[in-house]
Amino acid sequence: xxxxxxxxxxxxxxxxxxxxxxxxxxxxxxxxxxxxxxxxxxxxxxxxxxxxxxxxxxxxxxxxxxxxxxxxxxxxxxxxxxxxxxxxxxxxxxxxxxxxxxxxxxxxxxxxxxxxxxxxxxxxxxxxxxxxxxxxxxxxxxxxxxxxxxxxxxxxxxxxxxxxxxxxxxxxxxxxxxxxxxxxxxxxxxxxxxxxxxxxxxxxxxxxxxxxxxxxxxxxxxxxxxxxxxxxxxxxxxxxxxxxxxxxxxxxxxxxxxxxxxxxxxxxxxxxxxxxx
Amino acid sequence: xxxxxxxxxxxxxxxxxxxxxxxxxxxxxxxxxxxxxxxxxxxxxxxxxxxxxxxxxxxxxxxxxxxxxxxxxxxxxxxxxxxxxxxxxxxxxxxxxxxxxxxxxxxxxxxxxxxxxxxxxxxxxxxxxxxxxxxxxxxxxxxxxxxxxxxxxxxxxxxxxxxxxxxxxxxxxxxxxxxxxxxxxxxxxxxxxxxxxxxxxxxxxxxxxxxxxxxxxxxxxxxxxxxxxxxxxxxxxxxxxxxxxxxxxxxxxxxxxxxxxxxxxxxxxxxxxxxxxxxxxxxxxxxxxxxxxxxxxxxxxxxxxxxxxxxxxxxxxxxxxx
Numbered sequence: 001x002x003x004x005x006x007x008x009x010x011x012x013x014x015x016x017x018x019x020x021x022x023x024x025x026x027x028x029x030x031x032x033x034x035x036x037x038x039x040x041x042x043x044x045x046x047x048x049x050x051x052x053x054x055x056x057x058x059x060x061x062x063x064x065x066x067x068x069x070x071x072x073x074x075x076x077x078x079x080x081x082x083x084x085x086x087x088x089x090x091x092x093x094x095x096x097x098x099x100x101x102x103x104x105x106x107x108x109x110x111x112x113x114x115x116x117x118x119x120x121x122x123x124x125x126x127x128x129x130x131x132x133x134x135x136x137x138x139x140x141x142x143x144x145x146x147x148x149x150x151x152x153x154x155x156x157x158x159x160x161x162x163x164x165x166x167x168x169x170x171x172x173x174x175x176x177x178x179x180x181x182x183x184x185x186x187x188x189x190x191x192x193x194x195x196x197x198x199x200x201x202x203x204x205x206x207x208x209x210x211x212x213x214x215x216x217x218x219x220x221x222x223x224x225x226x227x228x229x230x231x232x233x234x235x236x237x238x239x240x241x242x243x244x245x246x247x248x249x250x251x252x253x254x255x256x257x258x259x260x261x262x263x264x265x266x267x268x269x270x271x272x273x274x275x276x277x
Numbered sequence: 278x279x280x281x282x283x284x285x286x287x288x289x290x291x292x293x294x295x296x297x298x299x300x301x302x303x304x305x306x307x308x309x310x311x312x313x314x315x316x317x318x319x320x321x322x323x324x325x326x327x328x329x330x331x332x333x334x335x336x337x338x339x340x341x342x343x344x345x346x347x348x349x350x351x352x353x354x355x356x357x358x359x360x361x362x363x364x365x366x367x368x369x370x371x372x373x374x375x376x377x378x379x380x381x382x383x384x385x386x387x388x389x390x391x392x393x394x395x396x397x398x399x400x401x402x403x404x405x406x407x408x409x410x411x412x413x414x415x416x417x418x419x420x421x422x423x424x425x426x427x428x429x430x431x432x433x434x435x436x437x438x439x440x441x442x443x444x445x446x447x448x449x450x451x452x453x454x455x456x457x458x459x460x461x462x463x464x465x466x467x468x469x470x471x472x473x474x475x476x477x478x479x480x481x482x483x484x485x486x487x488x489x490x491x492x493x494x495x496x497x498x499x500x501x502x503x504x505x506x507x508x509x510x511x512x513x514x515x516x517x518x519x520x521x522x523x524x525x526x527x528x529x530x531x532x533x534x535x536x537x538x539x540x541x542x543x544x545x546x547x548x549x550x551x552x553x554x555x556x557x558x559x560x561x562x563x564x565x566x567x568x569x570x571x572x573x574x575x576x577x578x579x580x581x582x583x584x585x586x587x588x589x590x591x592x593x594x595x596x597x598x599x
Binding site: 026032080083089090091093094095097098099100101102104105106108109212215219222223226256257259260263264266267270271 | 332336338340385389391392393395396397399400401403404407411412521522525528532562563564565567568569571572575576579
């Protein structure tokens with residue numbers, strides 16, 4: 001039972017790291033970013049490619065992957081997302097989906113379509129309450145808490161964070177103060193993309209890496225964002241862990257249903273709490 | 278004055294001739310592509326019409342329309358397996374199933390707009406995919422799918438490909454005619470107004486929920502209809518009929534043809550099928566090509582091919598008039 005809970009917390013932690021970028025992008029720019037899943041995939045692949053150069057040091061490889069995503073996400077933001085401001089939301093969905101399609105094909109071109117397995121980078125176990133857990137999972141949970149704390153401080157204390165929070169409330173009012181909102185939005189976009197890549201890096205040792213891994217995770221993190229509330233930072237945190245638990249508990253009883261159950265929960269939530277977009 | 282009159286007459290003739298034009302166009306395509314492919318094209322066009330009534334006319338982008346196609350396809354197969362092998366009855370059952378899923382899911386889905394609408398459709402499609410692939414794999418054949426056998430009718434022998442082609446073409450024309458009447462009726466005008474500004478429609482005293490629900494049901498029904506027809510053509514159902522990742526195909530077809538136009542849907546369907554059938558064998562990086570094409574459509578060609586043609590025609594008309 002404790003194992004299931006620990007598994008749920010791990011999934012919840014990774015889901016939170018991935019979804020927060022999606023939630024912020026939606027809250028600030030009103031864009032549903034399908035390219036997010038592509039960034040997640042490319043993060044995992046960059047980790048695999050960089051491992052031989054850093055003598056298989058997982059943490060250095062992860063750092064390289066996350067940093068290398070910055071220029072990629074900047075290109076996506078500059079040439080696609082920025083042109084979509086104020087356009088009908090359907091076009092934004094389609095355009096970012098197109099970016100995801102291109103990205104998937106690019107990863108297939110460069111790394112091939114077959115899945116690449118990755119082993120647990122730490123390989124140590126830790127025992128909590130007489131239950132042994134892989135050290136790696138405990139680290140992931142801890143890391144997600146650190147990121148949550150860091151983001152909370154970022155949005156409360158720094159001027160960039162404050163501007164972003166203000167634009168979540170009322171973009172036009174912030175603009176009328178003479179602030180170039182778009183610049184801060186691209187910073188938010190890049191932070192979100194880096195976190196998505198980090199999520200991909202962290203999840204890679206738990207599953208295998210393949211070009212379509214982003215799609216399913218993207219759908220689940222959409223569910224997380226919708227349940228938690230669009231652009232709601234705390235709501236995303238709570239819903240990520242709740243849905244992670246849902247996945248773990250369902251998966252314990254009936255493996256294949258785990259991901260579908262997330263959408264059932266999302267459907268129920270949306271029935272009682274329609275989101276006005 | 279006289280010139281204006283002749284133009285009016287001309288335009289009305291065009292309006293009455295559209296059904297024969299579509300029929301003739303497909304008959305011209307027929308020898309070029311072969312009967313199997315053309316039948317395939319026509320069925321896809323029906324699906325695009327069903328999708329476009331929701332996207333182009335009501336302005337709701339669904340990212341899970343494969344669910345409704347799959348509902349029709351699986352109902353058709355399972356009906357023929359367990360109840361009756363009469364193909365017409367099976368198609369009727371699929372249409373009823375498509376309407377039913379619209380009636381059941383409609384109240385949940387239709388209340389949302391924009392991104393939420395797209396994603397909740399996608400979520401339901403994912404659930405349907407799971408049900409077919411895993412939960413009911415014993416009844417649906419799981420990943421392998423199952424074949425459908427139909428008995429021969431005395432007046433319609435669906436074993437003959439030419440009969441299937443004729444029947445499918447008739448279905449397309451029927452769907453087109455119905456949608457043409459539907460979109461030009463007051464109901465259709467109201468739906469277009471919902472796309473433009475729903476709040477104002479509500480101010481005028483209309484209960485927009487009912488209108489949206491009915492349109493949604495029409496869309497799901499037509500999609501299920503096209504799913505049933507493709508089973509009639511292939512005789513085999515696989516989970517790819519309900520695969521959520523294929524939702525983009527119909528979106529692309531509707532966009533490239535020009536959303537919000539029935540002609541555009543048919544042109545888009547043909548263009549997409551041509552690209553996916555022929556270009557895929559020449560271009561190895563086919564998904565990437567599709568991605569770039571989508572970006573071009575979104576950024577440069579938002580009215581689609583049909584909108585582009587109409588725009589050119591209007592410009593020429595203006596030049597001619599001086």
